[in-house]
Amino acid sequence: xxxxxxxxxxxxxxxxILQSDRAAxxxxxxxxxxxxxxLAERLMKNRALAEDVIQDVFLKLWQSADKFNPxxxxxxxxxxxxVSNKCFDEKRRKKTVAxxxxxxxxxxxxxxxxxxxxxxxxxxxxxxxxxxxERQKLALTLYYFQELSNKEAAEVMDIxxxxxxxxxxxxxxxxxxxxxxxxxx
Amino acid sequence: xxxxxxxxxxxxxxxxxxxRVREKEFKQLLATYGSQTDRWPEDQREAALLFAATESGQAxxxxxxxxxxxxxQSAKSEEASDDFxxxxxxxxxxxxxxxxxxxKSLLAWxxxxxxxxxxxxxxxxxxxxxxxxxxxxxxxxxxxGQQAIAEDESFETDLSYVLLSEDLIIEDDMESWDE
Numbered sequence: 120x121x122x123x124x125x126x127x128x129x130x131x132x133x134x135x136i137l138q139s140d141r142a143a144x145x146x147x148x149x150x151x152x153x154x155x156x157x158l159a160e161r162l163m164k165n166r167a168l169a170e171d172v173i174q175d176v177f178l179k180l181w182q183s184a185d186k187f188n189p190x191x192x193x194x195x196x197x198x199x200x201x202v203s204n205k206c207f208d209e210k211r212r213k214k215t216v217a218x219x220x221x222x223x224x225x226x227x228x229x230x231x232x233x234x235x236x237x238x239x240x241x242x243x244x245x246x247x248x249x250x251x252x253e254r255q256k257l258a259l260t261l262y263y264f265q266e267l268s269n270k271e272a273a274e275v276m277d278i279x280x281x282x283x284x285x286x287x288x289x290x291x292x293x294x295x296x297x298x299x300x301x302x303x304x
Numbered sequence: 305x306x307x308x309x310x311x312x313x314x315x316x317x318x319x320x321x322x323x324r325v326r327e328k329e330f331k332q333l334l335a336t337y338g339s340q341t342d343r344w345p346e347d348q349r350e351a352a353l354l355f356a357a358t359e360s361g362q363a364x365x366x367x368x369x370x371x372x373x374x375x376x377q378s379a380k381s382e383e384a385s386d387d388f389x390x391x392x393x394x395x396x397x398x399x400x401x402x403x404x405x406x407x408k409s410l411l412a413w414x415x416x417x418x419x420x421x422x423x424x425x426x427x428x429x430x431x432x433x434x435x436x437x438x439x440x441x442x443x444x445x446x447x448x449g450q451q452a453i454a455e456d457e458s459f460e461t462d463l464s465y466v467l468l469s470e471d472l473i474i475e476d477d478m479e480s481w482d483e
Contacts, residue, residue, distance in 0.1 A: 144393075145393055148389065148392045149389070152388075153381075153384050156384050160381045161381065166382075170388055174391060174392065177392050178395045178399060181395055181396050181399055182399050237377075240374075241377055241378065244374060244377055244378045248378055266343070268345075269345055284336045288332075288335050288336045291338070294371075298371065298374055303374055304370060304371060304374070
């Protein structure tokens with residue numbers, strides 16, 4: 120009796136993708152696209168750019184499935200690393216363009232009922248996160264927002280747990296200072 | 305009585321020291337991992353939960369929760385749209401088209417780079433060249449074959465005298481040359 124693809128592990132699906140199995144690829148997309156899009160959006164701070172990054176990496180996944188070595192670790196650890204590296208590369212590549220005067224940023228608030236105070240608070244928090252050094256931001260994003268364990272997050276970043284803990288501690292301390300300064304705490 | 309007082313004091317200091325160490329470690333744990341107890345590393349969770357149950361542990365935990373609540377307020381990501389998922393699922397087709405386009409581009413590049421060769425690479429020209437070459441080969445083989453037959457007849461030599469005679473008179477041969 121054939122096991123439904125949905126019950127196959129990520130590593131099994133990757134082995135099938137290597138044989139150009141489109142159904143296995145579709146299963147992987149359905150299973151993980153939200154998670155990696157969420158990571159890309161946090162790192163890129165822009166939904167459209169995040170979607171571009173995710174499309175690029177999934178295309179590469181289809182074309183170069185042989186790059187994944189199941190003996191080296193889990194698929195998710197490997198793909199987290201691919202996505203975060205791609206995000207950092209894109210951010211370095213993009214040139215900053217000076218905005219014209221009186222340019223108003225598009226309001227990306229999720230709820231129409233959000234008060235101005237809530238919007239300002241959220242903007243302060245987002246700005247503070249954006250100001251973090253890249254590695255601290257990645258550590259915080261992986262552990263806190265993507266809810267990886269400390270071991271998984273360390274593997275994605277190719278560092279040991281002590282180094283991850285140091286990054287997390289510094290990131291939280293920096294943010295706490297900023298929140299204190301903005302009188303949010 | 306004095307001894308029992310000092311013993312109690314030593315015990316009290318020990319407990320205080322242990323509590324201070326636990327508090328220091330607990331603060332470090334909160335500073336690194338935050339207030340979500342189910343996210344604390346397994347090897348530290350049990351001891352941390354014991355301290356969290358104390359009065360000072362509770363106070364520290366609540367202060368960290370305020371900070372974590374703020375952090376959660378940062379932009380939450382929406383789920384991927386159906387269109388986006390459709391685009392992702394169509395990527396294998398895109399990959400096939402990409403490789404076909406690359407092949408077409410390479411052929412176009414060669415045609416651009418070598419215009420004369422491109423002229424000769426025209427299918428009609430190629431067919432004409434192949435026909436010419438084939439004709440030349442056939443003619444050549446036929447002509448060559450005809451010549452070989454003619455030469456063969458003129459140079460026919462009866463070697464039977466040489467092979468069958470018991471001796472070959474050299475002097476006779478030399479005399480004939482002198483003539």
